Amino acid sequence: MATGPAHPAPAARTGTESPALGCTTEVGRLRTVMLHRPGPELARLSAANSAEYLFGRAPDLVRAREQHDAFAGALRERGVEVLLLGDLLVEAIEHSGAARIQGITAAVSVRRLGPHLGAELGKYLRTLPAADLACILTAGITFGELPDISVSTSSSLVRQMHHGDDFAIDPLPNLIYSRDSSFWIRSRFAISSLARRARAREASLVDLIYAHHPRFLGARRAYESRVAPVEGGDVLLLAPGVVAVGVGERTTPAGAEALAHSLFADDLAHTVLAIPMHRSGVFMHLGTMCTMVDTDAMVVHPAMADDMSAFTVHDDGVGGVAVSPARPFAEAAAAAMGRERIRFLDPDIAVGVTDNGEWNDSSNTLAIAPGVVVSYRHNSDTNRRLGDSGIEVIEIDASELDAGRGGPRCMACPLARDEI
Structure with missing residues (x-):
């Protein structure tokens, strides 16, 4: 089976040691990331089976590779070590x-x-x-x-x-969205339980890599569930010890509760915010609804900005969890993070889905440092407003990368970030 042209060689790194693995926030300076360069699995998609594999359409593989290479190149230019899942x-x-x-x-x-x-x-x-x-x-x-x-x-x-x-x-075309199958919290990795049959086996490949690749020797698990679904795209690390989990189409209440219990037991978090999400198919993950762009700022889809709420979950001290009633998300998040407020940046124009059904993923950005994010170029209004709010936006072309309905954050699994 043809695998296509070889990917460009990674840029040489300075120094002699790789960054220590681990993440405590969404916005600490990104040091190492895992991406999956589009491969022959995308060529398996057709007009007849795209929906079955959760794609809006079959992308052009050559152009998707070119755009993904440019994405990886933009990260490398900012000093990020890019590891490719296929390698x-x-x-x-x-x-x-x-x-x-x-x-x-x-x-x-x-x-x-x-x-x-x-x-x-x-x-x-x-x-x-x-x-x-x-x-x-x-x-x-x-x-x-x-x-x-x-x-x-x-x-x-x-x-x-x-x-x-x-x-x-089955092929795994959704591997391009590497955030979903695993995520890192502090120095540990969590293996997701993916809800859709078309994606279920992705987690086994990432598990294989973490368990057997020399780069991850000694890495410990934070969480793994094969029962209640939790997907990495629903998990936001708001601040050290504070984790937000979207509960909706992919992650279940039982999954969010199991994750909270595990994080508390391992002293990886002190607060989990469970955020109800509409089961409309528009917001498949919390990361398609909102992402952090600075230590105190988020870009949020307008459909959710006004009524976004959260249940606050803490350790009950006796091996279970204590759940507080839902309250406005901005209020709950600020309290958990020890801040006076959280900024929602111009959500009225952070358009993620237009009237004609085009999927733009404008509220899905990848932070590579506080106040520095990667966004799709076609989200021009949102990018301009982010710039006006003091956020540096690195734009990438994505006419083919968004065929599976995911943005820059969806395509990147951060493995190492600086602490803030």
């Missing part, structure tokens, strides 16, 4: 036989393939070079692309009845 996956598989088995086990579904075809496909995948295996784990494989393994059509009803273009292993 990390190959290196983890090369480094560890257990990583290879973990990836194959997650990808090969006996429920879909049956025991005999599943076993033979797993055996075949174990023989592949790391790069070829990584490509299949991300881009999937159709029944028509299956190798000539010992389970033939005459001995497998599954193989005989499926069409050649059906997927034996």
Whole structure:
């Protein structure tokens, strides 16, 4: 399977040591980030299956790669170390036989393939070079692309009845939105439980990387749930010890409560703010509704700015949680952060969805330092108003990157930020 042209080599870093891993806020100077460069998994999308894989349309892969390379380049120009998920996956598989088995086990579904075809496909995948295996784990494989393994059509009803273009292993086009499958809080990582079937296996690949890649040797987990969904796009680190969690289409109340309990038990947070979100399909994540652009400032979609509320969750001191009644989010957040107020920057023009249905993600920005954010160029009004409010905006082209309905923050999993 063709994998396309090689990505540009990372820019050389100064110094001899990589930044220490960990994040306490959304806006501390970004030192290291994990991105996923669009690959052949995006070429699997079509007009017929885009909605199934949560995309508004099938993007142009060549242009998506060019735009993503420019995004990564803009980060590197600001001194950010960019790690690419695809590279990390190959290196983890090369480094560890257990990583290879973990990836194959997650990808090969006996429920879909049956025991005999599943076993033979797993055996075949174990023989592949790391790069070829990584490509299949991300881009999937159709029944028509299956190798000539010992389970033939005459001995497998599954193989005989499926069409050649059906997927034996699903592609993962949403890997480009690397924030959702994991996030870091203080010096620990949290593995998300993704709600949609089309995305469920993404977390297993990130888990594989953190568990087996030498770069993450000794890294400890903050949270992992395979029961109640929590997605990284719903988690905002407002300040050291203060975590906001959107509860709506992807993250459930049970997931938010389980996350709070885990963070309190490990002394990673003292307050969790659970924010109800409309289940409209417009705000799939809290990060599509609002993002932090400075230590005391957020850009918030106008549909939520006026009635955004939050339940305040604390440790009850006896192994459970104590939940205070909902109150206005700005008030609850300021109190938890020890501030007089939180600024909502011109939400009346932070347009995320226009009347004609175009998805702009103007309220989804990636902060790379206090008061410095990356935003899509087509959000010109929002970017101008952010600039007028003292926020430096680094604009990137994104006509293809937004096909899956995600902004710059969605595409970036910060691994290391300076403390504030």
